Amino acid sequence: MQSFRLGRILGIPVGVSSSWFIIFILITISFSTQFAGLHPDWTRAQHLAFGIATSLLFFASVLLHELGHSVVALHYGIPVKSITLFIFGGVAQIAREPGRPAHEFNIALAGPLTSAALGTFFYTVGFLTRFNLEGVSSLGEWLGSINFALALFNLIPGFPLDGGRVLRAVVWKFTGSFERATNIAAGSGQLFAYGFIVFGGWKALTGDFFGGLWIGFIGWFLLNAAQTSTAQVSFRRALKGVTAGDVMAHEYLRVPGSLSVAELVEHHLLRSGARCALITDGERFRGLLTLHEIKKVPREDWESTSLQSIMVPEESLVKVGAGTSVSQVLQVMIEGNIGQVPVVEEGRLLGIVGRDRLLALVETRLELKA
Ligand SMILES: [Zn+2]
Numbered sequence: 001m002q003s004f005r006l007g008r009i010l011g012i013p014v015g016v017s018s019s020w021f022i023i024f025i026l027i028t029i030s031f032s033t034q035f036a037g038l039h040p041d042w043t044r045a046q047h048l049a050f051g052i053a054t055s056l057l058f059f060a061s062v063l064l065h066e067l068g069h070s071v072v073a074l075h076y077g078i079p080v081k082s083i084t085l086f087i088f089g090g091v092a093q094i095a096r097e098p099g100r101p102a103h104e105f106n107i108a109l110a111g112p113l114t115s116a117a118l119g120t121f122f123y124t125v126g127f128l129t130r131f132n133l134e135g136v137s138s139l140g141e142w143l144g145s146i147n148f149a150l151a152l153f154n155l156i157p158g159f160p161l162d163g164g165r166v167l168r169a170v171v172w173k174f175t176g177s178f179e180r181a182t183n184i185a186a187g188s189g190q191l192f193a194y195g196f197i198v199f200g201g202w203k204a205l206t207g208d209f210f211g212g213l214w215i216g217f218i219g220w221f222l223l224n225a226a227q228t229s230t231a232q233v234s235f236r237r238a239l240k241g242v243t244a245g246d247v248m249a250h251e252y253l254r255v256p257g258s259l260s261v262a263e264l265v266e267h268h269l270l271r272s273g274a275r276c277a278l279i280t281d282g283e284r285f286r287g288l289l290t291l292h293e294i295k296k297v298p299r300e301d302w303e304s305t306s307l308q309s310i311m312v313p314e315e316s317l318v319k320v321g322a323g324t325s326v327s328q329v330l331q332v333m334i335e336g337n338i339g340q341v342p343v344v345e346e347g348r349l350l351g352i353v354g355r356d357r358l359l360a361l362v363e364t365r366l367e368l369k370a
Pocket of ligand 1: 065
């Protein structure tokens with residue numbers, strides 16, 4: 001999904017997805033219309049101004065909800081990669097799953113608690129200004145109820161909603177199994193998702209077409225998310241107990257760094273179809289070269305360019321040890337968006353793990369163990 005960076009808060013990149021702009025406009029129009037109905041004495045400019053202000057404060061509230069999760073995650077030493085606002089709200093992307101049920105519980109609960117606190121704040125503002133500042137009071141009441149609605153909606157006990165994560169933390173604590181907990185929480189998430197779809201469909205057919213459609217969409221979105229998390233768990237289960245050393249390929253192209261690009265292409269890549277070469281100096285591993293680096297060199301310079309001058313040097317490569325679990329290797333690949341990871345021990349190259357290799361492994365294991 002295309003997303004636009006807004007800046008950083010607490011060191012976390014914050015952005016909005018392109019879908020967000022659509023929802024921002026729709027919500028602004030909706031708020032302005034509500035204000036027009038409630039305060040017919042205002043001018044149209046006032047309706048619009050309050051509509052925009054409510055919209056902005058609404059999204060600021062969603063952002064604060066996500067920051068609530070993020071602050072607790074950071075407290076437990078889990079990095080937060082980004083916060084993105086999109087059509088259905090916000091998402092704080094944490095770098096990895098919490099390692100303990102209590103951590104998951106607290107991270108999940110921090111969001112709804114933030115929303116409830118914001119709700120109380122806005123209601124108080126609305127209450128205090130009710131006699132002298134009609135507009136502000138109206139706005140405070142709106143945002144108060146929106147934030148409480150946000151807290152309650154997120155507490156629905158179906159994964160991936162916050163309530164589902166709380167449920168997962170509790171089941172995890174009592175069963176000791178993260179997998180089982182995820183499956184139960186995701187199952188409950190699917191149940192609620194179907195509930196939303198049915199309810200939305202019913203509403204759409206009985207008069208409230210757009211409201212119903214919207215609820216149906218939320219259900220569909222939740223259903224997808226719940227199914228994805230179940231799939232991720234079975235993926236992780238399929239990879240359990242396998243290490244980089246088990247799955248790494250030993251047959252890879254290794255060449256000395258003094259070779260020219262032309263020689264590599266002519267004699268190796270074009271003959272074997274290999275897409276990457278490992279640069280070694282005797283037993284020592286020096287670096288890695290993929291088609292990506294080669295294509296950056298103009299063709300007329302291939303003769304005169306040595307591999308070591310364009311390779312990604314060993315020091316700046318992401319590497320793993322033979323004992324690294326395959327799920328961790330996969331995580332590294334996803335995080336760095338890389339297709340292959342060298343397996344290195346004490347500077348010696350043992351092999352290389354490629355994404356295709358991992359996928360083949362998952363397929364085999366799912367087929368034979370299912
Ligand atoms: Zn949340």
